[in-house]
Amino acid sequence: MSYVEPKSENNMKLLLNTLTWKRNAIITLILLFSLIILNFYGLYTDKFNFLKPGNYVFPVLSLVHCLYLYVIWFKITEDELPDPKMRNLEYILYAIMIVYFFKIYDTASILSSASQYQEHIIPASFKPIGGFTLILYCLLPLFTLVSFWQRKDHIGQYNFENYNDNLNIWQ
Template sequence: MKFFKDVLPWKWTLLLSIFILLLVDVFSFYGLYTNKFYLFKIDNYIIPILSIVHFVFLYVLWFKIKEKELSDPPMRNLEYLLYVIGIIYVFKFFDTLFILLTYNDYENYLIPDTFIPLGLAILFLYLVLLLLTTITIAHRKQLVGTYHFDDMNQHVDNWGD
């Protein structure tokens, strides 16, 4: 992971994450089998709604790095939500892979020519998004710090001293 942190600085990681998230949000409405965008299916809104948490985490990380602040409990909670969303990204990666592997099952049907190229592009976007999420968390640990809240109140000046 150190290699990726050295090759990809935190600003580029944030910018690429935003770009990839926007592309994943757009392609979450795309139907591979039909080559159409479906805006009225409720299932297609899951990834864009969950990506809001990802965008908020990226903003909080950017703010903490810019202001040289330490981590806090709300940031920790956002990161824990991001772990759950990462599991959903993994599910969508394997779901897209499964759809791509069913190409030969429908050879008697008319499948669009864009099925394989766009399917591979979406698969690649989910893979890059997972990698960027991991690198972002590594940058958070390095630049903002770890989450140590057990002794947070021990350094406060008490009235009883």
């Protein structure tokens, strides 16, 4: 009797084979860069606002995400084991994911509030740019989760119980 893998595992392997870690990192960086630019754009005003301090929260948090992608890239290309600093960076990224979900909620609530302001002039770009921004914000957590799976697959589990025993300083 042969073992048949469940269909969900086959789908996950197909996704991870199609979306390699390099492609995922590049797509995530493009998403982050695009969302940083769109973060300064005001949907109601149809202008970029660089003076609002709240607009700088997402770009600063994106730096942590970029650092995590760099660490994954480095660990995979250099064939290194995971370390506690990488684990801590990933845990910080888990917390940042909450901000990503808040941005999805915030953008969706802004888009759904268009009917409340029908007597005001809403720019023609409101729905297209708002919808595009919402799609990008929804894609970002998905690609982030894929990067977590790829880290686990390519770099390994976080197992520091016998970390010092596995180090070979003479290699």
